[in-house]
Amino acid sequence: MKVIEKIREAEAENRVVFSFEFFPPKTDDGVDNLFDRMDRMVQHNPSFCDITWGAGGTTADLTLDIANKMQNMICVETMMHLTCTNMPVEKIDHALDTIKANGIQNVLALRGDPPHGQDKFVQIEGGFACALDLVKHMRGKYGDYFGITVAGYPEAHPEVIDSSGVATLEAYQSDLAYLKKKVDAGADLIVTQLFYDTDIFLKFVNDCRQIGITCPIVPGIMPIGNYKGFMRMIGFCKTRIPAELTAALEPIKDNEEAVKKFGIDFGTEMCKKILAHGIKQLHLYTLNMDKSALAILQNLGLIDEAKISRPLPWRRPTNIYRVKEDVRPIFWANRPKSYLTRTIGWDQYPHGRWSDSGNPSYGALTDYQFMRPRSRDKKLQEEWAVPLKSVEDIHERFAQFCLGKLKSSPWSELDGLQPETKIINEQLENINLKGFLTINSQPAVNGEKSDSPSVGWGGPGGYVYQKAYLEFFCSQDQLTALLGKCKDFPSLTYLAVDKKGNSMSNVAPTDVNAVTWGVFPAKEIIQPTIVDPASFKVWKDEAFEIWTKVWAHMYPEDDSSKSLLEKIQSSYFLVSLVDNDYINGDLFAAFKEL
Numbered sequence: 001m002k003v004i005e006k007i008r009e010a011e012a013e014n015r016v017v018f019s020f021e022f023f024p025p026k027t028d029d030g031v032d033n034l035f036d037r038m039d040r041m042v043q044h045n046p047s048f049c050d051i052t053w054g055a056g057g058t059t060a061d062l063t064l065d066i067a068n069k070m071q072n073m074i075c076v077e078t079m080m081h082l083t084c085t086n087m088p089v090e091k092i093d094h095a096l097d098t099i100k101a102n103g104i105q106n107v108l109a110l111r112g113d114p115p116h117g118q119d120k121f122v123q124i125e126g127g128f129a130c131a132l133d134l135v136k137h138m139r140g141k142y143g144d145y146f147g148i149t150v151a152g153y154p155e156a157h158p159e160v161i162d163s164s165g166v167a168t169l170e171a172y173q174s175d176l177a178y179l180k181k182k183v184d185a186g187a188d189l190i191v192t193q194l195f196y197d198t199d200i201f202l203k204f205v206n207d208c209r210q211i212g213i214t215c216p217i218v219p220g221i222m223p224i225g226n227y228k229g230f231m232r233m234i235g236f237c238k239t240r241i242p243a244e245l246t247a248a249l250e251p252i253k254d255n256e257e258a259v260k261k262f263g264i265d266f267g268t269e270m271c272k273k274i275l276a277h278g279i280k281q282l283h284l285y286t287l288n289m290d291k292s293a294l295a296i297l298q299n300l301g302l303i304d305e306a307k308i309s310r311p312l313p314w315r316r317p318t319n320i321y322r323v324k325e326d327v328r329p330i331f332w333a334n335r336p337k338s339y340l341t342r343t344i345g346w347d348q349y350p351h352g353r354w355s356d357s358g359n360p361s362y363g364a365l366t367d368y369q370f371m372r373p374r375s376r377d378k379k380l381q382e383e384w385a386v387p388l389k390s391v392e393d394i395h396e397r398f399a400q401f402c403l404g405k406l407k408s409s410p411w412s413e414l415d416g417l418q419p420e421t422k423i424i425n426e427q428l429e430n431i432n433l434k435g436f437l438t439i440n441s442q443p444a445v446n447g448e449k450s451d452s453p454s455v456g457w458g459g460p461g462g463y464v465y466q467k468a469y470l471e472f473f474c475s476q477d478q479l480t481a482l483l484g485k486c487k488d489f490p491s492l493t494y495l496a497v498d499k500k501g502n503s504m505s506n507v508a509p510t511d512v513n514a515v516t517w518g519v520f521p522a523k524e525i526i527q528p529t530i531v532d533p534a535s536f537k538v539w540k541d542e543a544f545e546i547w548t549k550v551w552a553h554m555y556p557e558d559d560s561s562k563s564l565l566e567k568i569q570s571s572y573f574l575v576s577l578v579d580n581d582y583i584n585g586d587l588f589a590a591f592k593e594l
């Protein structure tokens with residue numbers, strides 16, 4: 001979706017929106033960490049996140065790759081910066097075609113700074129002279145597909161700010177007139193250069209309105225994080241600093257903590273003043289750090305750690321080709337990125353009902369599904385690569401995870417447990433210690449408010465429901481014993497399969513079971529999670545592979561722990577169990593005396 005449309009929607013509801021800017025890190029570890037951080041920040045529902053284009057095009061491939069992952073794996077509306085420096089039109093088009101193919105719709109169109117070592121921007125052969133050219137090109141070649149944002153400079157562009165630190169009135173006005181040209185050529189949004197004097201920004205907005213610029217002008221806020229970085233940045237951008245800011249910073253400049261705290265307070269006050277003037281968008285330059293940006297938003301009451309709301313039980317995609325998707329099999333609940341990659345080739349995504357999906361063919365399992373960021377690998381190694389003398393040691397790992405004592409699981413891409421797991425974690429511990437090794441679960445819910453912090457989704461005003469669900473590995477004997485008991489629990493339906501594909505079930509292959517649904521004002525029933533026997537067959541390969549590709553893989557070749565895990569992989573069953581009686585059922589009762 002175009003950012004401008006999101007902003008217009010929010011304006012109509014009188015809602016304040018915020019966004020985060022990131023830049024491409026220099027190392028692979030840095031990139032991993034950035035995605036982890038972004039993933040956490042995106043839970044707070046920014047209207048978009050943007051990723052910069054390295055000076056002179058130095059990060060072109062990385063920026064393209066990060067933008068793609070932001071839109072399609074992190075599932076946040078992504079705006080990619082694109083500059084004209086060293087970019088003949090073919091390269092510009094390559095970048096635009098790539099992001100278009102990846103379902104990204106938003107670009108911050110920039111001229112860029114002169115390449116390193118040059119004072120003045122020089123148009124290269126076959127390239128563009130300024131952002132205006134780029135905007136015109138984008139509209140000419142790509143029509144209405146892209147939402148186009150351009151840069152605005154409340155203090156005028158640094159090139160026209162002279163040694164006195166201020167642009168002449170003439171230069172300022174010429175800059176404004178040029179900004180209007182960019183908007184008239186098709187830009188639909190302006191994001192500003194950083195500033196620390198809020199009055200300058202407010203005057204700039206007013207001046208823009210006077211000359212007929214009507215699109216939203218989003219203030220770029222850079223929280224002061226450390227003194228040296230701040231001085232470098234304001235020097236580079238020639239930013240004016242209010243006297244009270246200098247006076248407050250000077251005495252604490254060597255105390256990093258104090259500077260950070262001051263930066264949060266100062267940023268909060270700037271934003272308060274901006275919001276008080278009726279501006280409803282804030283853009284935070286995060287410098288790839290989360291704390292200051294989140295603290296400012298928290299101070300403003302725009303986010304609340306305790307009230308992270310989920311539009312669906314899983315994060316809704318933003319890619320324009322799958323934005324309507326609202327039904328998924330429950331099996332990948334803890335592995336959303338794997339699900340996204342395995343279904344990336346679908347030309348239709350289930351909407352409303354699972355059976356609407358005309359394309360049930362999942363992409364093949366590749367090594368990609370088992371790759372994890374380094375930081376997560378380290379955590380798994382610490383928590384799971386322990387000596388395993390017997391199956392009881394394995395039971396213990398699973399039980400510890402369900403109690404929240406381990407933060408990682410080979411079967412999960414998420415950090416720790418979902419909040420709803422706390423409702424049943426002691427029962428989960430109990431069955432795990434008996435050898436029913438759970439990798440997915442949900443408690444029964446019968447009409448809880450949709451803004452419940454533990455089980456809610458879909459925003460306030462509705463009610464949510466779910467059937468109790470368990471998914472686990474167990475031995476053949478345990479499965480036989482459990483199925484024997486299931487006869488006394490007619491509300492249970494199950495699917496069971498081993499690695500080779502031997503299977504049992506008490507449902508038909510085409511029986512799709514909605515296990516989560518919600519009722520909202522003026523909407524049809526939404527049923528975002530289902531159990532589908534056909535998808536279970538696909539999922540089981542991934543679930544079994546994790547025993548060896550992720551867990552056993554962490555041990556040396558001849559380690560006995562490794563062979564124990566391999567034995568389990570080849571002999572156990574994977575079981576998906578639903579209690580269809582979400583009102584009176586007790587799924588765990590079936591495990592008593594086993």
Ligand code: FAD
Nearest residue numbers: 052053055081110111112113130131151157175178192193
């Ligand atoms: P333009 O809009 O083309 O303007 C540049 C200057 O030239 C202005 O003073 C303008 O008034 C003047 N000008 C140009 N053409 C005309 C004309 N025909 N008539 C009159 N005046 C004219 N840099 C990066 O390398 N990567 C990034 O990701 C990046 N992100 C940024 C994000 C924001 C929000 C901002 C504010 C800046 C960003 N920059 C980035 C820096 C930016 O590339 C530089 O400031 C660059 O020098 C100008 O880019 P621009 O798009 O503003 O240029």
